[in-house]
Amino acid sequence: MPASKPQTPPARPAASSLAQALLGLFATLATVAAVLVWLMQGSVNEYWRQTYHQEPRWAAWSAWPAWQLGGQWQQDMTAKRQAWADRWRQFDAHAAQVFSQLWQSAPGASAAPSAAAPRQPISASTPEPAPVAPPGKRPAPAANPASLPASQAQPRPAAQRTASPEPAAGSMLESPPEPVSAATAPPVMAPTIMAAAPAGKPATWAQAGGTIALDKTDRVFFVGDSMMQGVAPHVRRILTKEYGIDSLDLSKQSTGLAYPGFFDWPKTVQNTFAQHPDIRLMVVFLGPNDPWAFAVEKGQPYAKFKSEAWETAYRARIRALLDTARTHQAAIIWLQVPAMKNQKLDSGMQYLNSLYAAEVQTAHGMLIDSNQVLGQTEGRFNAYADIDDKKVKIRIDDGVHFTVAGQKLLAQAILARIQPVAAPALQAQRDASNPETP
Structure with missing residues (x-):
């Protein structure tokens, strides 16, 4: 079978x-x-x-x-990763210090630079800028407002305060100001905490000095969103290349003050100042991510944008940044948000700019009117500006951000408010602004 x-x-x-x-x-x-x-x-x-x-x-x-x-597991992993990164930074800093000591102790090495001068006590007033001297003559030293009678310690009229025009748009960072010596340096606004403006004084009382003195021992700290991510690199390049001034840029896209759960700027600023006590200037540029409802406290109903509860909470977050800078005797430059292409967003930015202006002026910081810098006539959005008799595109098509030309205009406005000074000249000016210092 x-x-x-x-x-x-x-x-x-x-x-x-x-x-x-x-x-x-x-x-x-x-x-x-x-x-x-x-x-x-x-x-x-x-x-x-x-x-x-x-x-x-x-x-x-x-x-x-x-x-x-x-x-909880995710938080633990993040904490361990941060701890590892911190240990690596500490090792890197220690290695750099050891290498520097070995280099300085080598035969024929130049002497180590002298230690940075200690910070001066808090100044309660802002020095007036020196009058312009005739050609060929050295300007006379300006009187310290702190030593003047109350009747004479008045701010300049508005016309005088705005007499110095914005830097020419066409220079585009190509000709940065030269450092000055102790003999010829004009009085500047020292980056220290200042007392509140006297009653009846205009909001610009604290800005009469006009510029902020920095030298190679100081550091500049940039805070902001994607707008600052485009502007800060231009400023940093000039500060480092021309003046040897260090800077730190922590700007991060999609961030602001409305959602600290996503990114907490007040906490970040506080931690950064604690880690870098040499920061003498904080520059802030943010806003377009904030005109929305948010929960004032975790678990609470969302507060409507522009409501009283919303404004109270938002102002507190602005003040948190400013108070940290003041506590660490750092000056403040805050760029207002320029006109936006979207009308609803633009309306929100105008409201936020009013909050920034009120809080920054109370803190005696410097405000930069971005609309004026970019030539946004009467606060209206314009993608182009007149530079050297040419129409140059300064805003990209999203109606929020800037082209390289626009970024450089804003960077130039920041640099125009920084006065790089050699260390002896800077110390002399800080001593002059604090006459009671022994």
Whole structure:
């Protein structure tokens, strides 16, 4: 009897195999996505709040211990990564210090530079700028306002305060100001904490000095969103290349003061000043990410944009930045947001600019009118500006950000308010602005 042939199983339809493979792939992707959301729930929640300006629909899950565990693991991993990064920075700084000591102790090495002069006590007044001397004559030293009678310590009229025009748009950072010596340096506004403006004085009383004196021992700190990310590099390049002044740029896109859960600028500024006590100037440029409702306190209903509760909370966050700078005796430059192409966003920026102006002037910081710098006539958006008798595009098509030409105009406005001074001249001016210093 012949052997029977083994029966082969019937082949499964190709369509069924493909469906099962796709179903398995979908299940795998869904599982991976769920695990990532579980681990990164904090970032996902903040993205939802910042994008849709309301609590995420799964906010109730945060009450479940199993859901909280994923967020805790993510925080722990972030903390460990930050700790590792901090240890590496400390090692790098220590290595640089050891190398510097070895270099200085080598035969024929130049003497180590003298230690930076200590910070001077707080000044309660702002020195007036020296009058312009006739050609060929050295300007006479200006009287210290702190030593004048109250009847004479008055601010200049508005016409005089605005007599110095903005730097020419066409120079485009190509001709930065030269450092000055102790004998010829004009009085400048020392970057120190100043007392509140006397009652009845105009809001610009603290800006009469006009510029901020910095030398190679000082550091500039840039705070802001994607607008600052475009402007800060131009300023930093000039500060480093021309004057040897260090700077620190922590600007981060999509950030502001409305959503500290996404990025907490007041806390970041506080930590940065603690880590870098040599910061003598803080430059701030932000706003377009903020004109939305937010929760004043975690878990509370969202406060409507421009409401009393919203404004109170937002002003407190502005003051948190300014108070930290004042506590560390750093000067402040705050750039107002220029006109926006979108009318609704532009209206929100005008409101925020009014808050910035009020708080910065109270803190005796310097305000830069970005509309004036960019030639936005009467505060109206214009993508082009007249530079050297030519129409130059200064805003990109999104109606918010700037071309390289626009970035350089704003950078030039910041540099125009910084007076690089050699260390002896700077110390002499700080001593002059603090006559009681022994």
